[in-house]
Amino acid sequence: MRSKLFSFNRGIFIQDLRSVGWISIVYFLTLLFTGPLDLYNIITEENFIEEKSQSLFDLSRDIYTIAIFTVPVLLGLLLFRYMQTKLSADYIHSLPIKRESLYNQRIITGVVLLILPVFLTGIVFYVIGVNYKLMYITTPAHIWSWIGLTILFLLFVFMATVFVGIFTGITMVQGALTYILFLLPVGITSIVAINAASLIKGIALDYYLDGTLTRDALPFARVGLLGQGTVSPTVLITYSSLVVIFYVIGLIAYKKRAIEMSSRAISFQFFQPVFKYGVMACFTLLGGAYFGLSQNNKLGWFLFGYVIGSIVGYVVAEVVLQKTWRIGFRWKGYVGFAVVAALFFAIISLDILGIEKKVPDLKNVKKVYVGEDLYTLKAIDNGDEAIGDDRSMVAYTDPTILKHIEQLHKKLIKEASLQRGHGVFDTIGIAYELKGGGRIVRLYNIPRHLFDEDMKPLVDSREYKEKMYPVYALSDKSISTIRSIEIQSNLVEKRPVYITERTKIEEFVHLLQEEIQKQKATDVLTDKVDLSSINISITDRNQLPMTLEVYYKEIEKWLQKEGLADQALTTATDFESATILPKYDQDVRESSYNMSRAEFNEYLAEQPKVKTTRDEKQIQKLLENSEYDVYDGRDYQTIVFLPKKAGQTIQVYDVPKESMKKLIK
Template structure:
């Protein structure tokens, strides 16, 4: 006997295909343009490294992203658009068809419109790939099956996500906007909240959040697979499958519970309206605080103003959207805002007064197994390469902990410093505890204030071996180039394997001998040392070049270059100069605080002297800096090729011969 119940209606599906079949055609054409046609274009180019495209995700990635996160969304909007119109929603639901049947029928229609183009594109792409010899060995059948499966999964997920969001609202425009807002909301909220906590809590580090941000949005994760060659893991794919299935049932449940009269309402469910209102208020408040914290360099009066103004704007905007009118200004409306303000003020005060003692927490020595001290971005770079950056040296752990304890003791003084005061190091202290947990803090440290404690940490071998200059030496170096700092064209390229081996050892020893003063020296370098090495997973013709500063304190490197006859071509020396002209800025009125060009500052001097003595010129080259901030003595080098090179000296660095000229 035929069942009286049916989970879908073929008539509805046929009607959807007739009405919206153009979506499938457009999707198919876009996919053809993005992948197989791009493969054919690349094959016709004269210069192309085929091995760079060993995954179909690398083919026209930007267009794939645009298509993948627009067409499925448009499909969800159009197929369920009848829910957002009062006349059509009443007419459709007057038919003798259950809501579940309507829902499943439209879902099937959308899947047919989206999946058939993917399968057809996959077949076409397979034959196109087989017709291009250079791609045959790179883009295998496994690769195209993987690409097809991933595109299908993400397409279905985006489609069902749009449908589920559509059940929450009664307006198609709101559905589209909310779909993309929800897609990026986790990333935006995590970023904004972590940024605000970084200046509300002394030592708070957003590293753990930043490392996982990309996983909070399939949009960014898809891009990440291309930019970092970090493919989707099996766990991610399983999670996406579970989310997709959940979205199907969530959409179905919301469809059944949705009231027909909610069409044209911004929020279809009454219980979600407060969530929307206060959610918008909170997001707007966080944006306001973030904006004024960045533009006013952490001035607390402006930050509080940003929080208040942002919250008011968000609250008023949310009320206008919900009520669909601007006439909302009566005292009862703001009762909720007052309650919200009181609650947030309590939370803000609790965070700022550190009632949970976050800022003063410090693990005991017997709890720590390993430690890392260094800069945040260097830490993230090394971890991305699976480098072991932590040290288990008990002496080093004790030194870092002593420094950390001193930082906590000097909290008020450190927080009172502005970014313009003295030289500061942005550092991370991360402990691995015996329990397996991590304990991480991030600080901006004034080097002069913490010099005693910093010396033992930064001069330790455990610290220096994590410096980017040192980690470069672990690569298989093919050549070392010395590029002078200054307006000259000369340089030195060393390619002899034996010389590279010798120089590598000299550089390694020099880096390990650096003192705290060497590490924090702001004097301009002699030039830059560029290391070239073969890139991982690439062919023989593809190389990577990364340069590091050749500091003036690296005397052993200079000595090696001199012994091998390279020194004169590796840096600017007195033989390259005709003379130098010096001046002194005697008062602040001579310095325009808004001008950061050494050329302009040099012109504001009152007395000028010309130097031709080669010994004095050599000293000037050794001690000058190209940074103009708060320097007293300015110098202009005239080179034999006609170029001019400007620099400056602090009172401590200026050679006595130049100082004596102004007495």
């Protein structure tokens, strides 16, 4: 007896099996000769070792991912191909079968052909697991997880393909639009955010366009990461809901779709303007982002990109809709779009909504994060506030410091340049954690050293020192757990020095804490070369690495008293000479890693106005004032340090010209 909900037509079903059944067979063979075969090859290897971190998704991951995004698409294209040609559409819809039944029968046929190979492969996994006792990877929980997630994404791709096919009358366009649909959420979000961040100072583009967006909203990435950690309930609910939404909207649209719309690019008349202006909007934003970013965020280039992008978008949309290159230019539609787009960009660029100038009231702020970037915030969002050695941002709670941050933020709004620099504080991120929940995040790119004075109160604060130098916050009890302290030169090859005696460890750490306490913000904000490094070992996994700064003079005296200075420190005695070039020299930097000592001396001999010193006092001064390769608007002179021991790396750094006059007389 036929169901009233689903009228099964045996003839159509047999015809579908003949035309698309081979896809299911090929998919099963693909799964069989990748996953199970890959697993069998692994476990029959002579040196096979079980790895508990392994997953069934790790087996032939690339082929697995490609199959999920090709097999359902191909199946959706062929099962509903009859809609895209007038003769077949007329014939099928002339049969005494309701459209709803026809739609459901083909959907069920596609679903069965997709999930059957997955279940059969799951059985094969189970058989292999039982025979070889692979409980680490082929437990029922592992297999059901693999089956369930595979089916979920197969159905998502299949229903997306069917959904798109209802709204187009050309098979090639259906395939192209299906893949565009997968990219659309991330693509639209990205280009809107890029344009907004370029027009409004302070938009934290890196924060909002992080890996989480790509991982969860981009199906290709989401499937590629299956098995690497658990899939969140939000992701499962989202993709399951999309399967249902695609099915329901597809069914409603299919029942209303006119047969004569086959072979049309867009099969619904009302949807054609949506498609046209949607394409124009995407190309407009893309053009603005491309030309604006490539020309250092200049407003004129953004406007140029918007115009070019909108024209290209208009041409592409019309060519697709009219299926010919011979298109006319409909001025009214284009002008209307241009007016709406101009109003939109005016609202954004003029900051009518007050986003750029917004500074929250400190009464509503719980704490403020300030630092070079915003990656720390993402670690906090993921439940890992400690984040190991990542010290890119510091959380401030002191009311006095919060007031300084507020003043800094207002100054950034007023004066910050959009030009991207290079250095420690070229990028300044500010994130307000509000008492009522929520977060206001801003990111500014500014010329180096422009805000050093404003940063001094922050760098001198207790919160900064405890975050950037974890050793500073160690209590006497914590110090007693330290196993050893390693000190090593960074510029020349020396054996590291180890401090293991308990009393010496306590002396050194207390002295180090005193040095951190009295260090000046001007020293911290200068990117001096790290001559030596310290690594404090509490356990094998708990390490506190830090730099032995050149201005830690009391530490230096202590090391000299203990007879460790020559081995632990990088000093002038390690170098034969220091050659001062008259200006900043990028060529000598790039060639220093590949040249022999003789070639280097020959190169320096050819340079005019170079000055070489062998005076240890002058070499020491140059070492302590050398900075890394950073451009901050000041004039630099490049210094070449030649090690005494042959075979050691030639060191090339820079000293500001203003400092050079005081160092070398």
